[in-house]
Amino acid sequence: MKTVGYIATSLDGYIARDNHALDGLESPEWEDPDGSDYGFQDFLSSIDAILIGKNTFLKVAEIGVWVYRDIPFCVVSKTLKNEEIPENLKEKVTVISGSPQELMDMLNDKKYSRVYVDGGKLLQSFIESNHLNELIITRIPILLGGGISLFGALPTDRKVKHVDTKCFKSGLTRSQYYF
Numbered sequence: 771m772k773t774v775g776y777i778a779t780s781l782d783g784y785i786a787r788d789n790h791a792l793d794g795l796e797s798p799e800w801e802d803p804d805g806s807d808y809g810f811q812d813f814l815s816s817i818d819a820i821l822i823g824k825n826t827f828l829k830v831a832e833i834g835v836w837v838y839r840d841i842p843f844c845v846v847s848k849t850l851k852n853e854e855i856p857e858n859l860k861e862k863v864t865v866i867s868g869s870p871q872e873l874m875d876m877l878n879d880k881k882y883s884r885v886y887v888d889g890g891k892l893l894q895s896f897i898e899s900n901h902l903n904e905l906i907i908t909r910i911p912i913l914l915g916g917g918i919s920l921f922g923a924l925p926t927d928r929k930v931k932h933v934d935t936k937c938f939k940s941g942l943t944r945s946q947y948y949f
C-alpha cells in the first residue's frame with residue numbers, strides 16, 4: 771500500500787492561518803483560467819481511501835461541500851465527538867485513531883493500494899515516521915507570513931525525489947515528490 775499527500779501551500783509553506791482560515795489560499799484569483807480543478811478529481815480517481823486529520827475534517831464539515839464521492843473516508847481522531855459530525859456526513863465517515871504504523875496496519879487489512887493522507891499534523895506524523903511515499907504540493911504565489919506550516923521538525927534531514935512540476939497560467943505550480 772502506498773500513501774500520498776495532496777495539499778496546497780502558500781509560497782512560504784503555510785496550509786492555513788493559525789485560526790484555520792483558508793483565505794489567501796482559496797480565492798477566485800487563484801482559479802485556473804482554463805477552468806480546471808488543478809487535477810484534484812483526477813487525483814481522487816487514483817486513490818481508494820482517504821485518511822484525514824480531525825481539524826481538516828472539521829473544516830471540510832464547516833465548508834459543507836462534499837467532493838470525495840463514495841471513497842472510504844476515515845477521520846483520524848481520539849477526541850472527535852459524534853455531535854461534531856454533521857448528520858449528512860455520519861454515514862460517510864469512519865472515525866479511527868492510532869499511530870501512523872497502527873493506521874497503516876488497519877488500512878493494509880482493508881487491501882487498499884493507494885491512500886490519500888490529508889491534514890497538517892497527520893501528514894507531519896506520517897513524514898516523521900517514514901510512512902509517506904509521495905507528496906503532491908500545489909504552491910500558491912502568496913506569502914502569508916505565518917500560519918499552520920505543512921512541515922515540522924524532523925530528527926534528521928530527509929532527501930526526496932522530485933518527479934515533476936507543472937506550471938499553471940494562474941501562477942500556481944504543482945510538484946510531485948517521492949519519499
Ligand SMILES: NC(=O)c1ccc[n+]([C@@H]2O[C@H](COP(=O)([O-])OP(=O)(O)OC[C@H]3O[C@@H](n4cnc5c(N)ncnc54)[C@H](OP(=O)(O)O)[C@@H]3O)[C@@H](O)[C@H]2O)c1
Nearest residue numbers: 778790823824825826829846847848849889890891892895
Ligand atoms: N491548504 C490545503 O490544501 C489544506 C489541506 C488540508 C488541511 N488544510 C488546513 O490545515 C489545517 C490542518 O490542521 P492541523 O495541522 O491541526 O492538522 P490535522 O491533521 O487536520 O488535525 C490534527 C488532529 O488530528 C488528530 N490526529 C490523529 N492522529 C494523528 C496523528 N497521527 N498525528 C497528528 N494528529 C493526529 C489529532 O486530534 P485528536 O486529538 O482528536 O486525536 C490532531 O489534533 C486545517 O485548518 C485545514 O483546514 C489545508
